[in-house]
Amino acid sequence: MSRAERLLALVQALRRRRRPVAGSELADELGVSLRTIYRDVQALIAQGAPIEGEAGIGYVLRPGFLLPPLMFTDDEIEALVLGARMAARRGDDRLATAADDALAKIAAVLPADLADRMEGDGLLVGFGRPERPDGVDLSALRAAIRNETKIAFAYVNERGEASRRVVWPIALAFFDRVRVLTAWCELRSDFRHFRTDRISEPTVLGQRYPRRRRALLKEWRELENIRLPGAGGAETACTPAETQPRRRAAG
Structure with missing residues (x-):
């Protein structure tokens, strides 16, 4: 690893x-x-990093400390591309358009060799649409x-029971065949999951x-009992709608 890569x-x-976080x-x-960590921290501070x-x-x-996009590694570029392609496949139309636009912006500021690799990578996302x-x-x-x-809406649960709900939406999960809204439900005074x-x-x-x-x-x-993969990491949790359909399903 070169010094620039290490920094x-x-x-x-x-x-x-x-x-x-401790230097050790x-x-x-x-x-x-x-x-080496002590030296590198001082070098970064001298270059303006707010450490x-x-x-x-x-x-x-x-x-607020930003890095130029050209400093992305190959793995980071592939992670961004894969995530954007999944959003384009799984998301709504506006989210899909935003994902395509984001990829175009990334490609526009990358060095030519990385942009070529982004266009020709072998990462594919299979087709998947809600039932x-x-x-x-x-x-x-x-x-x-x-x-x-x-938001307010009418809802029919898995037993065919209809109700009117007013909820506080906090998250939206995209699965292969279903999308699930997680919200605080005023009717039940508890968290509930609603299939869109x-x-x-x-x-x-x-x-x-x-x-x-x-x-x-x-x-x-x-x-x-859902934990994120790390501080600042992407939300990857499975809602109970996938793992335990009846636990907090709207009822």
Whole structure:
């Protein structure tokens, strides 16, 4: 590993963590000596990286430090391409268009050799569409999640029972054959999972729900014993709609 690659790897290791990390842990992860970590941290600080901490205490990288796209590794480029292609296959039409646009932007700023590799990689995403069409505009659901606004809709559960719901949407899961909305349900005063193909007559109420989505999402993960792969990592959890269909399915 060259010095430039090592410095990049050190920045990435710091970016993955939200709390101070010991130099010894960084040394083990990068396969270098603790003295090398101390030198590299000082070199990054001299180049403008907002790293706080010191030897014996730990280091943390303040948010907002950006790396130019041309410093992506081959594996990182392939991860971005694969993720975008999965979004294009599994997401709604607007999400699919956004994924294609994102790939085009990435390709536009990459060195020619990496851009060529991105175009000719061997990563494929199989076809997969929901068994039944969604009863709600998924882009509107995603907007309600981002804006932390309540939505109302009619719902028919797996037993054929109909009800009206007002919910606080916090997450949307995309599976091969179904999409599932995770939300706090005012009717049940609890978290519930709603298949989007069973939703009808949706209305975005434009009213913010009283709690922050991040706090609700954390509470839901704890209740379902769901852990993320790492600090700042992508959400990969399976909702109970896939693993335990009856546990918090809407009822």
